[in-house]
Amino acid sequence: AQKVTQAQTEISVVEKEDVTLDCVYETRDTTYYLFWYKQPPSGELVFLIRRNSFDEQNEISGRYSWNFQKSTSSFNFTITASQVVDSAVYFCALSEDGGSQGNLIFGKGTKLSVKP
Amino acid sequence: DTGVSQDPRHKITKRGQNVTFRCDPISEHNRLYWYRQTLGQGPEFLTYFQNEAQLEKSRLLSDRFSAERPKGSFSTLEIQRTEQGDSAMYLCASSFSGGGWETQYFGPGTRLLVL
Numbered sequence: 630a631q632k633v634t635q636a637q638t639e640i641s642v643v644e645k646e647d648v649t650l651d652c653v654y655e656t657r658d659t660t661y662y663l664f665w666y667k668q669p670p671s672g673e674l675v676f677l678i679r680r681n682s683f684d685e686q687n688e689i690s691g692r693y694s695w696n697f698q699k700s701t702s703s704f705n706f707t708i709t710a711s712q713v714v715d716s717a718v719y720f721c722a723l724s725e726d727g728g729s730q731g732n733l734i735f736g737k738g739t740k741l742s743v744k745p
Numbered sequence: 746d747t748g749v750s751q752d753p754r755h756k757i758t759k760r761g762q763n764v765t766f767r768c769d770p771i772s773e774h775n776r777l778y779w780y781r782q783t784l785g786q787g788p789e790f791l792t793y794f795q796n797e798a799q800l801e802k803s804r805l806l807s808d809r810f811s812a813e814r815p816k817g818s819f820s821t822l823e824i825q826r827t828e829q830g831d832s833a834m835y836l837c838a839s840s841f842s843g844g845g846w847e848t849q850y851f852g853p854g855t856r857l858l859v860l
Contacts, residue, residue: 633787666851672834674788674851720787724847732778732801733849735787 631656633723635736642711643744650706650739652721658682663697663704664722664733674720680704711743747771749852751837757858758827765823766855770839777820778838778849779812781805788836794820795842827859 632655642648654663665677678688680697688695692709708715718740722733750769758764770777776795780788791810792802796817806812809827814820824831834856838849 664848671853672856673853674836674838676848676850679848722787732790732793732803733780733788735789737785737787 631658631723631725631734633721633734633736635719635721635739637739638737639740639742641742641744644713645710647707647709648711648741648743650708650719650721650741652704652706652736654702654704654721654723656723656725658725660725662724664724665695665704665706666720666722666735667717668720668738669717677706708741711741713743713745716741716743749837749839749850751835751852751855753855754853755856755858757860759860760829761826763823763825764827764857765821766835766837766857767819767821768837768839768852769819770837771850774839774841774850775817776840776842776847776849777814778840779820779822780836780838782834782836782854783832791822824857827857829859832857832859 634653661682663680666674667677668674685697694707696705718738720735720738722735724733752767756764778793779791781791782788790803791806792812794814797814809825812822834854836851836854838851840847840849
């Protein structure tokens with residue numbers, strides 16, 4: 630069965646610290662996509678990144694970076710030099726069948742609080 | 746280019762009443778999804794449409810719930826005889842599916858409180 634686990638319920642850091650959010654997934658498919666979404670207090674889920682199962686290259690976008698490791702079924706997200714505006718709940722999600730199956734399977738989210 | 750919009754943003758109702766939510770997807774998107782999110786949890790899939798066809802329904806979608814997407818544009822989600830357990834955030838997302846990968850873009854959600 631497909632499943633996404635975000636073991637960290639809440640993380641609190643001080644501004645400018647680096648922080649890594651963990652995501653572990655389970656799937657029997659060989660073709661799948663992984664996603665990260667950000668949910669600020671306003672409630673709207675904001676798309677951050679999509680990764681397919683055949684591309685294990687790490688990705689960097691500004692202060693954000695993602696580490697995808699199929700060997701450990703993990704897709705971790707690191708924020709470098711965190712800022713107060715990074716405070717939000719972050720969700721990791723899985724979509725099977727190359728993303729064409731439809732529904733996303735979400736983890737329970739990690740609430741990140743960045744204090745000034 | 747406008748994003749996904751949902752209306753209303755907040756709804757308070759009494760148990761037993763019917764409620765209807767609306768979602769307007771991004772204009773060129775052919776898929777539309779409904780999710781439900783309760784406090785402290787990730788969104789859970791309810792149903793999705795490709796154009797006007799409802800292709801999949803979750804077991805979470807009891808017979809009190811019905812969704813439509815007439816003409817493949819906006820969608821409505823109706824809950825009949827609401828129960829307190831229906832209190833949640835209802836999220837709509839849309840995507841363009843050309844047969845391969847897709848990315849879902851979410852609206853701001855409708856927060857429902859059943860008293």
